[in-house]
Structures are given as C-alpha cells and as structure tokens.
Amino acid sequence: MKVKICGIMDKETAHAAVNFGADALGFVFAESKRKIDKESAKQIIDSLPEEVQKVGVFVNESKEHIEQIADYTGLTMIQLHGEEEEHFIQALSLPVIKGIPFQNGISTILQKSKADSVLLDAPKGKYRGGNGQRFEWQEARDLGLEVKNLILAGGLTPENVEEAIGVIRPSMVDVSSGVETEGKKDHQKIKKFIENAKTGVVSE
Numbered sequence: 346m347k348v349k350i351c352g353i354m355d356k357e358t359a360h361a362a363v364n365f366g367a368d369a370l371g372f373v374f375a376e377s378k379r380k381i382d383k384e385s386a387k388q389i390i391d392s393l394p395e396e397v398q399k400v401g402v403f404v405n406e407s408k409e410h411i412e413q414i415a416d417y418t419g420l421t422m423i424q425l426h427g428e429e430e431e432h433f434i435q436a437l438s439l440p441v442i443k444g445i446p447f448q449n450g451i452s453t454i455l456q457k458s459k460a461d462s463v464l465l466d467a468p469k470g471k472y473r474g475g476n477g478q479r480f481e482w483q484e485a486r487d488l489g490l491e492v493k494n495l496i497l498a499g500g501l502t503p504e505n506v507e508e509a510i511g512v513i514r515p516s517m518v519d520v521s522s523g524v525e526t527e528g529k530k531d532h533q534k535i536k537k538f539i540e541n542a543k544t545g546v547v548s549e
C-alpha cells in the first residue's frame with residue numbers, strides 16, 4: 346500500500362514521514378490552515394530523495410500559476426481540488442491527481458476523469474480538503490467503483506486505515522488531519538499510520 350502524507354509544512358516532518366516509509370508528500374498551495382509558501386516548499390523539496398513524489402495541492406488556479414510554482418519548487422505531481430475541467434487537467438505538463446468529494450453520481454464522474462489518479466475524499470467542509478471528515482466507505486464499495494489508481498482520503502487515522510483499505514481497496518491512502526495533534530503534524534501518528542496502512546495489505 347502506498348501512502349501520501351499531506352499538509353507538509355516543515356523539513357523535520359517531511360524527513361520523518363519519508364523515513365517511516367511515506368511514498369508521497371503533499372504541499373498545500375490553496376486556501377488552508379496548512380498553506381505553504383513556494384520558498385519554504387522549495388527548501389523542503391530540494392532536501393528530499395528523488396523517489397518520493399512531491400505533490401502540489403491547488404484549487405481553481407490558472408495553468409500558468411500552477412506550472413510556475415511546480416517549476417520553482419520541483420513538484421512532481423499536481424493535485425486539484427476545485428472545479429477544474431477535463432481539458433484543463435489534460436493540458437497540465439505533470440501527472441494529475443483529481444480530488445473528488447464522495448457525492449451523488451460519483452461513478453459517472455470517475456469514469457469520465459482523465460486524471461492520472463483520482464483521490465476520493467469526504468464532501469467539502471470549511472476547506473476543499475483536509476477537513477478530517479470521512480464518508481461512508483461501504484456506500485462507495487456498493488457502487489462497485491472500478492478505478493485504476495484510486496487514492497482514498499478523508500478522515501483516515503492510524504486506527505481506521507486498515508479497515509478503510511479492506512473496504513475500498515485503493516492503491517494509495519492519503520491523510521492530513523488524522524496524523525495531527527492540536528493542529529500540528531505528530532510524528533508518532535505518522536509512523537503508526539504508515540505502519541498500519543502498509544500492513545493493511547492490498548498493493549499495486
């Protein structure tokens with residue numbers, strides 16, 4: 346099982362996550378309590394091993410803005426959480442993860458998606474993501490969602506990630522709030538989350 350830790354804001358957390366086995370790290374450039382500036386993101390990204398995916402999270406930004414930040418910081422993937430259209434997704438020069446809230450008509454939305462991966466998240470809360478809310482995994486499973494490169498997110502924690510993997514069988518799990526304590530990334534929770542996700546079997 347692959348793991349993405351989102352909302353990275355400092356080098357120590359980035360390196361702790363990588364040492365515990367994270368496959369991808371997320372940097373939020375959208376409106377969020379976890380928003381990072383491009384200079385800080387670049388400093389962290391420059392210090393990371395090549396094999397780790399560096400994912401930039403954006404909401405309804407222009408192609409120029411996204412690509413300028415991606416070039417400057419060294420992002421390797423773009424994650425979109427707004428109303429970005431399929432032609433916009435296809436025009437971006439880096440692989441794209443499309444964040445999609447679990448909602449009515451999700452099967453059709455997923456089938457139409459031209460993104461490289463789809464991140465199935467909880468419905469919108471205060472922000473477009475990172476709200477620590479989960480959705481009904483069983484409802485998603487009952488829809489028989491057949492998606493290649495499905496990333497499961499939304500309210501995952503070290504305690505529930507194994508169950509979530511068993512129900513949804515994604516190729517990657519993503520977490521932000523569930524590995525925080527009082528709004529800050531908690532290294533012990535990150536360790537536990539990665540351990541539990543990676544023993545939750547289901548791979549590739």
Ligand SMILES: O=C(O)c1ccccc1NCC(=O)[C@H](O)[C@H](O)COP(=O)(O)O
Nearest residue numbers: 351377474475476477499500520521522
């Ligand atoms: O994390 C944020 O603050 C955020 C803000 C705006 C758009 C997207 C955002 N995060 C995207 C993610 O990949 C989160 O990890 C995902 O939504 C799950 O978050 P959580 O439920 O807190 O684990």
